[in-house]
Amino acid sequence: MLTSALHLAGFRGVTAPVAACLGQAWARSLSSHAQDTNTYIQQALKELNLPQRFEKALVTPRRELCVQLTILNDNNEIQTFEAYRVQHDNARGPYKGGIRYHPQCDLDDVRSLASLMTWKTAVMDIPFGGAKGGVTVDPSTLSENELEKLTRKLVHSFRGVIGPHSDIPAPDMNTGAREMAWFFDEYSKYMGFSPAVVTGKPVNLHGSLGREAATGRGVFYAIRNLLEADGYGSIEGKTFAIQGFGNVGSHAVKLLEEHGGKVVGVSDIDGCLYNKDGIDIKGLVKHVGEGKSILEYAHSGNSIIPGETIFEVECDVFIPAALGAVIDDSVAQKMKCKYIVEAANGPTRPEGDNVLNERGIKILPDIYANGGGVAVSYMEWVQNMQEFKWSEAEVNQKLEEKMRDSFEQIWDIHQTKNVTMRTAAFMLALSKVLESRDLRGYS
Numbered sequence: 001m002l003t004s005a006l007h008l009a010g011f012r013g014v015t016a017p018v019a020a021c022l023g024q025a026w027a028r029s030l031s032s033h034a035q036d037t038n039t040y041i042q043q044a045l046k047e048l049n050l051p052q053r054f055e056k057a058l059v060t061p062r063r064e065l066c067v068q069l070t071i072l073n074d075n076n077e078i079q080t081f082e083a084y085r086v087q088h089d090n091a092r093g094p095y096k097g098g099i100r101y102h103p104q105c106d107l108d109d110v111r112s113l114a115s116l117m118t119w120k121t122a123v124m125d126i127p128f129g130g131a132k133g134g135v136t137v138d139p140s141t142l143s144e145n146e147l148e149k150l151t152r153k154l155v156h157s158f159r160g161v162i163g164p165h166s167d168i169p170a171p172d173m174n175t176g177a178r179e180m181a182w183f184f185d186e187y188s189k190y191m192g193f194s195p196a197v198v199t200g201k202p203v204n205l206h207g208s209l210g211r212e213a214a215t216g217r218g219v220f221y222a223i224r225n226l227l228e229a230d231g232y233g234s235i236e237g238k239t240f241a242i243q244g245f246g247n248v249g250s251h252a253v254k255l256l257e258e259h260g261g262k263v264v265g266v267s268d269i270d271g272c273l274y275n276k277d278g279i280d281i282k283g284l285v286k287h288v289g290e291g292k293s294i295l296e297y298a299h300s301g302n303s304i305i306p307g308e309t310i311f312e313v314e315c316d317v318f319i320p321a322a323l324g325a326v327i328d329d330s331v332a333q334k335m336k337c338k339y340i341v342e343a344a345n346g347p348t349r350p351e352g353d354n355v356l357n358e359r360g361i362k363i364l365p366d367i368y369a370n371g372g373g374v375a376v377s378y379m380e381w382v383q384n385m386q387e388f389k390w391s392e393a394e395v396n397q398k399l400e401e402k403m404r405d406s407f408e409q410i411w412d413i414h415q416t417k418n419v420t421m422r423t424a425a426f427m428l429a430l431s432k433v434l435e436s437r438d439l440r441g442y443s
């Protein structure tokens, strides 16, 4: 595959993609998040010895949709929100990627996340491209009724560019099965029954068994593969610290605990819990499931420390599982772990990445480590298309195989080309996307 990428070095030029962003200037300069992702693309292109002329086509999204959503809130007042769908690349298949509800979500953020999806689906060898969506909203300030109205309005605005064969959304931060059910229902009102328009749906509404836990489960397999390949042994007795205890984080550390791992630090938006002897994760999952804050779990040896000190917790593996761009150079200097496994999207900034590489801290990158979610989303889509249902054991087994196959390819490039695992993963992804573009005759 590397050979085919090198062969592509001589291939004809690539078209400037079609991009249309309503309401915001298309040509505005890229700021932090998107530029960070582009830096990693540039590093991999250099290692592949591919000409820089590929860069523009690979970093530029093919389409951007920016809309304003208006809802009548519970007090009968009008509220408006910015929403985005960025379709980055579809050379390998329909656009695919989650929808995030977050107060700091903006176009730059979504651009970066959409690009990461293109590379992630390629690394995971799933026949999809990459996209991402987001709404600038703090969902904790809205009632369930208001969130439902917002989600249905989103479908109304996006329905022209999404579809089971064109662009398939999924959950991301602050969205889950409930929002996906509203999404499926609203889209089906316009287009007829279409369960495959969105993945991550409730199991009783055409969702896949295993999808809810899939990203965290994939992170668990990723850690296991890494420790084994690097000769560091099994998960048993190793220590872990995690930022983020939502869908991805909680499922990942629950499995780590079940396999003998000791989770010494857990942080979320409220703060950080620390216990050098290991936090009882099973108990914490139950506690948080009852709607309580992790900080109310400060007993039996658990102490509360400031949220940002999670990065300084001594452990074998640190898992960022919340927001992007949290590990910059100054945070990277303070980290006391042997490995970082990126469950979040884009948690490490390039300058932080450099520091960590210099310090010998090994990073398993997001485009592989959190790829379990989209892998099982693909399985959900396949089941919807076939009107068939697989057992949870079948789904988990296929996920485990996918995580192993992709890891082996990344590890092989990492070892043979003497590059970081991040660069190896991007080299793998770029070569696949470029090959598809070539085969399709993009010029």
Ligand SMILES: NC(=O)C1=CN([C@@H]2O[C@H](COP(=O)(O)OP(=O)(O)OC[C@H]3O[C@@H](n4cnc5c(N)ncnc54)[C@H](O)[C@@H]3O)[C@@H](O)[C@H]2O)C=CC1
Pocket: 171, 172, 173, 174, 175, 215, 243, 244, 245, 246, 247, 248, 249, 267, 268, 269, 270, 307, 321, 322, 323, 324, 343, 344, 345, 370, 371, 373, 374
């Ligand atoms: N849900 C999915 O299937 C996938 C999610 N991801 C990524 O994983 C990450 C987490 O996503 P989810 O678990 O789905 O979101 P979630 O909304 O279920 O949980 C987010 C967690 O992050 C915490 N958090 C938010 N802001 C924080 C801050 N400033 N400091 C510390 N903690 C903070 C929240 O308290 C919560 O525990 C995101 O980067 C997302 O893009 C990646 C692949 C798939």
Ligand SMILES: O=C(O)CCC(=O)C(=O)O
Pocket: 096, 097, 098, 099, 120, 168, 169, 170, 171, 172, 199, 200, 345, 370, 371, 373, 374, 375, 377, 378
């Ligand atoms: O499940 C999916 O389709 C995409 C999930 C996602 O947004 C991600 O992997 O970052």
